[in-house]
Amino acid sequence: MKTIDLRSDTITLPTEDMRRAIYEAELGDDVYQEDPTINRLEEQSARIMGKEAALLTVSGAMSNLIAVLAQTRPGDEIVVGDQAHMLWYEVGSASALGGVVIRTVPNEEDGRLDLRTVEQTIRAEDIHFPRTTLLGLENTHNRCGGTVLTPEYTTAAAELAHQHGIRVHLDGARIFNAAVALGVPASELAAPVDSVCFCLSKSLSAPVGSLLCGTCDFVASARKWRKMLGGGMRQAGIIAAAGIVALDDMIERLAEDHANARLLAQGLARIPAITVNPDRVRTNIVIFDLPASISTSEFIQRLGRQGVKVGSRGGQRVRAVTHRMVEAGDIQEALKRIELVVREMEAAAR
Ligand SMILES: Cc1ncc(COP(=O)(O)O)c(C=O)c1O
Numbered sequence: 001m002k003t004i005d006l007r008s009d010t011i012t013l014p015t016e017d018m019r020r021a022i023y024e025a026e027l028g029d030d031v032y033q034e035d036p037t038i039n040r041l042e043e044q045s046a047r048i049m050g051k052e053a054a055l056l057t058v059s060g061a062m063s064n065l066i067a068v069l070a071q072t073r074p075g076d077e078i079v080v081g082d083q084a085h086m087l088w089y090e091v092g093s094a095s096a097l098g099g100v101v102i103r104t105v106p107n108e109e110d111g112r113l114d115l116r117t118v119e120q121t122i123r124a125e126d127i128h129f130p131r132t133t134l135l136g137l138e139n140t141h142n143r144c145g146g147t148v149l150t151p152e153y154t155t156a157a158a159e160l161a162h163q164h165g166i167r168v169h170l171d172g173a174r175i176f177n178a179a180v181a182l183g184v185p186a187s188e189l190a191a192p193v194d195s196v197c198f199c200l201s202k203s204l205s206a207p208v209g210s211l212l213c214g215t216c217d218f219v220a221s222a223r224k225w226r227k228m229l230g231g232g233m234r235q236a237g238i239i240a241a242a243g244i245v246a247l248d249d250m251i252e253r254l255a256e257d258h259a260n261a262r263l264l265a266q267g268l269a270r271i272p273a274i275t276v277n278p279d280r281v282r283t284n285i286v287i288f289d290l291p292a293s294i295s296t297s298e299f300i301q302r303l304g305r306q307g308v309k310v311g312s313r314g315g316q317r318v319r320a321v322t323h324r325m326v327e328a329g330d331i332q333e334a335l336k337r338i339e340l341v342v343r344e345m346e347a348a349a350r
Contacts, residue, residue: 001306001307002307002330002333003307003308003309004307004308004309004326004330004331004333004334004337005309005325005326006264006308006309006310006311006320006321006322006326006334007309007310007311007319007321008202008311008321008323009174009202009203009257009284009321009322009323009324010201010202011323011325012201012202012203012204012205012323012324012325013205013207013325014205014206014207014242015205015245015249015250017245017249018205018206018207018241018242018245018246019242021241021242021244021245022238022239022241022242024241025037025237025238025240025241026237027235027237027238028235028237029234029235030056030232030233030234030235030236030237031227031232031233031234035234035235035236035237035240036237037237037238037240037241037244038056038233038236038237038239038240040240040244041054041056041211041240041243041244041247042054042055042056042211042240044244044247045198045211045213045247046213048185048186048187048247049186049187049190049196049198049211049213050185050187050188050190050191051190051196051213051214051215052214052215052216052219053213053214053215053216053218053219053220054211054212054213054219055211055212055213055219055222055223055226056209056210056211056233056236056239056240056243057197057209057210057211057212057226057231058208058209058210058231058233059199059201059208059209059210060085060171060173060197060199060202060210061089061090061091061093062210062226062229062231063197063210063211063212064085064086064090064093064094064136064169064171064197065090065093065094065097065098065229066212066222066225066226066229066231067134067169067195067197067212067222068086068093068094068098068100068134068169069097069098069225070195070218070221070222070225071133071134071167071169071194071195071218072098072100072133072134073099073131073133074098074099074100075099075100075101075130075131076100076101076130076131076132076133076134077100077101077102077103077123077129077130077131077132077133078094078100078101078102078103078132078133078134078135078136079103079104079105079113079118079121079122079132079134079135079136079166080102080103080104080105080135080136080138081104081105081106081107081111081113081136081137081138081141082104082105082106082107083107083111083141083143083144084104084107084136084138084143084171085138085142085143085171085173086102086136086138086171087102087104088143097229100134101130103121103132105117105118105121107141107143107144108144109144109147109280110141110144110147110148110280111138111139111140111141111144111147111148111149112149112153113137113157115156115157115160118135118157118160118161119160119164122161122164122166132164132166133166133167134166134167134168134169135157135158135161135166135167135168135169136168136169136170136171137149137154137157137168137169137170137171137193138170138171138172138173139154139170139171139172139174139175139178139189140173140174140175140177140178140181140282140283140285142173142174142285143313145280145281145285145286145287145319146174146177146261146281146282146283146284146285146286146321147280147282147283148177148178148181148182148282148283149178149189150182151182151184151188151189151191151192154170154189154191154192154193155191155192157192158192158193158194159192167194167195168192168193168194168195169193169194169195169196169197170189170190170193170195170196170197171197172186172189172190172196172197172198173197173198173199173202173210174198174199174202174203174283174284175189175190175196175198176198176203176204176251176254177203177254177257177258177283177284178283179251180251180252180254180255180258180283181258181282181283186198190213194214194215194218195212195213195214195218195222196212196213196214197210197211197212197213198210198211198213200242200243200246200247202323203250203254203257203284203323203324204243204246204247204250204251205246205250205323205324206239206242206243206245206246206250207239207242208239208242209239209240209242209243211243250324253324254283254284256324257283257284257322257323257324258281258282258283258284258322259328260284260322260326260327260328260331261281261283261284261285261286261320261321261322262278262281263328263331263332264281264286264320264322264331264334264335265277265278265281265286265288266278267331267332267335268286268288268335268338271335271338271339271342273290273291273294273342273346274288274289274290274291274338274342275288275289275291276288276289284321284322284323285319285320285321286319286320286321286322287313287317287318287319287320288317288318288320289316289317289318290316290317290318290342291316291346292316293345293346293349294316294342294345294346294349295345296312296315296316296317296318297312298345299318299341299342299345300312300318302341302344302345303337303338303341306337306340306341307337308334308337308338320334
């Protein structure tokens with residue numbers, strides 16, 4: 001029985017081309033900025049994002065943290081959505097290591113922040129208040145189910161922030177999924193913001209790495225912060241080599257993952273006990289709800305024993321993510337096994 005792992009697109013393994021590129025990579029010491037492969041990846045990343053420069057970091061979480069460290073001071077306040085990855089899944093690093101207060105605005109279902117609410121959240125100058133210095137957006141939005149922010153929305157949000165002297169960081173861990181879904185270049189989604197990061201190690205199938213992009217000054221500062229965090233790497237061109245293949249070859253194919261996610265959502269919608277809205281599935285993340293009669297943790301365990309792995313999103317909510325290592329046929333098979341487990345659990349609950 002084939003295991004169909006829908007927990008995350010981070011489980012994707014490097015392709016043969018990536019392994020070959022890793023083997024053949026030209027290397028140097030990147031702390032001296034002498035690794036030609038890293039330099040090439042950083043130049044390519046900056047070009048793709050339409051920014052002056054880029055920095056390779058170990059992970060999306062490190063990029064987000066460095067974006068905070070380089071654009072705020074301890075005691076500042078940053079504004080993010082209440083479903084933001086930076087808030088939920090990054091161990092509170094912005095507060096613990098950056099010393100900033102994290103203030104939240106409710107995320108709309110589609111990942112946006114209501115801009116009037118954002119405006120009301122921005123602190124006025126007052127001796128009692130921290131300074132609001134950074135707004136964080138996320139595209140695609142993970143906890144909102146892979147939803148996309150349009151260039152128009154991002155522009156409006158950035159204009160508002162900039163009017164108040166606030167910088168904008170875009171957590172674009174899956175920005176290429178958004179770009180493919182909207183049919184626009186990633187640079188258009190990143191143009192309005194001051195800093196943007198994206199991940200190589202999710203849908204793009206590379207083993208490690210994230211790129212943090214912005215102006216030359218910002219990236220110079222980010223490089224120093226990365227060193228302080230212990231993230232100054234040496235012959236990490238072996239990582240960058242796979243990243244270059246990821247950017248060259250793996251972006252266009254994301255449309256397949258999106259089609260499979262829709263297929264999954266449409267199939268789930270046909271299972272009466274499951275609540276899901278296939279129209280809300282824009283990229284490669286499907287979030288669905290189980291009825292109260294079914295324990296989510298037990299469902300995930302039982303389904304795992306049937307060779308389908310999915311993740312919990314809290315409460316009755318389950319998350320399934322499509323990626324290069326699952327095909328349309330696997331989705332049909334996963335649906336059969338999900339239906340079987342739901343039926344068994346419903347019968348046991350009666
Ligand atoms: C939106 C978003 N931002 C940041 C990250 C963090 O990336 P990493 O796991 O590389 O630290 C993730 C990881 O899933 C993510 O979904």
